Amino acid sequence: xxxxxxxxxxxxxxxxxxxxxxERRAAAGFRKELIGxxxxxxxxxxxxxxxxxxSVVKTHMMRxxxxxxxxxxxxxxxxxxxxxKSMEILAGESSKQEQNAPRQLSFx
Numbered sequence: 001x002x003x004x005x006x007x008x009x010x011x012x013x014x015x016x017x018x019x020x021x022x023e024r025r026a027a028a029g030f031r032k033e034l035i036g037x038x039x040x041x042x043x044x045x046x047x048x049x050x051x052x053x054x055s056v057v058k059t060h061m062m063r064x065x066x067x068x069x070x071x072x073x074x075x076x077x078x079x080x081x082x083x084x085k086s087m088e089i090l091a092g093e094s095s096k097q098e099q100n101a102p103r104q105l106s107f108x
Contacts, residue, residue, distance in 0.1 A: 007081035008051045010060055015045060016072035026069040033067045050081070 012034060016027040031047075037060060039047040051057045057078055068074045 008054070008057050009079050009081060009084040010039075010049045010051055010057055011042075011077045011079065012039065012047045012049075012064065012074065013045060013077070014072060014074040016069055016074075023071065026071070030067060030069050030074075033063075037063055048084075 014030070016030065017023045018027050034047045035041075037049070039049045042048050049060060051060065061076060061078075064074075064076060
């Protein structure tokens with residue numbers, strides 16, 4: 001049985017064309033929408049957002065589909081917070097946004 005209340009990460013990977021002025025504008029607009037919707041840059045063209053429930057994941061997936069550019073490649077991956085934290089950094093270090101991610105609260 002899966003736990004639907006697990007904390008999740010919504011990860012967005014994209015490769016957008018930036019040759020023409022219009023394409024650059026669309027790519028910049030997409031990036032601004034991601035940031036405006038609470039996503040943080042993990043690496044170039046890789047953004048992540050913490051989601052405390054499946055309904056929040058659903059909401060942000062619907063929003064993503066509304067503002068994704070028509071050209072290029074955009075992918076989304078939903079993983080648990082546990083899976084995200086088990087990611088191994090092979091070179092470099094985690095960003096400040098990753099280090100300041102929300103922590104799960106426990107009420108006694």
